[in-house]
Amino acid sequence: MLTSKLEVLVDFGPKVDAQVLDKTLNELKSHDGVKEAVFKDGAIMVDTSLPSSRVLEMVMNTSGKRAVLQGFGETQSAVAMISSQACCNSRVLGVIRFQQSTEGPLVADGSIDGLPSGLHGLHVHDTGDLSQGCGSIGSHYNPHGSSHGAPSDPPHCRHAGDLGNIVADEAGRATFRIVDDVLKVWDIVGRSVAVTERRDDLGRGVSPSSKEDGDSGSPIACGIIARSAGIFQNPKRICACDGVVVWDEKDRPLAGKGRRVEDREQKRCCQKETEEDHMRPCCKV
Structure with a gap:
């Protein structure tokens, strides 16, 4: 079965809880479709044939922590x-x-x-x-x-x-x-x-x-x-375009309403568009 390597960042805080980490790694390894799961360079590296969203759910459900996919694949x-x-x-x-x-x-x-x-x-x-x-x-x-x-x-x-x-x-x-x-x-x-x-x-x-x-x-x-970045190719923890850090970004939409503080201005623009049936530049996402 063809597998992909995932770099999963977990919000362990300033110090990794060894028991939580071991529990998370063992849970991942217990699933069919997970070839390897190790903690490396501050992230969990998973070699798997499962969809990445399923892996993220397993990590979050087991660890009780927030998790994001930081890198996908070893090659292009x-x-x-x-x-x-x-x-x-x-x-x-x-x-x-x-x-x-x-x-x-x-x-x-x-x-x-x-x-x-x-x-x-x-x-x-x-x-x-x-x-x-x-x-x-x-x-x-x-x-x-x-x-x-x-x-x-x-x-x-x-x-x-x-x-x-x-x-x-x-x-x-x-x-x-x-x-x-x-x-x-x-x-x-x-x-x-x-x-x-x-x-x-x-x-x-x-x-x-x-x-x-x-x-x-x-x-x-x-x-x-x-x-996009492969595993361990993206050291960034903040989005330069809008200043959203990686953990804040996890709880916000990819774009549009709720992404930034400026969304209040976008909301007013969208309301005006509805009234005039005309798209305004600041209304695009």
Whole structure:
């Protein structure tokens, strides 16, 4: 089973409680899908085939401490912050991380909240243009000029960006880990990834759009794919863009309402937009 290495920061405080640390490491090692769990350079390093969000939940539930994913993968990595791109009523939010494994396949590891329950298509698109939200990200990434298909199909029978379906539970959360043999991290940085309103029929349907997009409908959330840090490559504990420290960031949304003190000004702007039906610059997230 292909595994990924995760660097998990845990808010142990000024001094690590050895008993809590041992309990957390032993809990992780007891789960199928966890190959290794060790404490190294102030963080827990986990070698696992499980989705990173599941690992974080295990760490937090066992230790009783806050935890964040600081690094993902030993080799080239990328990340996309997913949202529905709406100004004031953005409901879909999530993160998808990509890792180029040394064995060859790409791993797409994600957790997305706010989705309608059920199946939703997941695709990498041509461009990272969000000037018109998810309406300007182009078609599926398709360097081979193929028709739409399933992730299990050979390259000439699928778009390179076809990653199949993810499943949202009744609470609207989709947690997934996809291993793909066609995509490469260096080919998708600067492009975008999107989640669609309906399930992807994988090119097997009777609809005219089946061979174009799996009859999966329009994207309901998307984000630009950017380079990111692998394990032990990011020593930062504060976001320079908005001054939010790593533990504060854990309890705040990725963007929008509640992110910064200035959100009060954004709220007034959004209220004005609702009244005038016109988007203001300070209202974008």
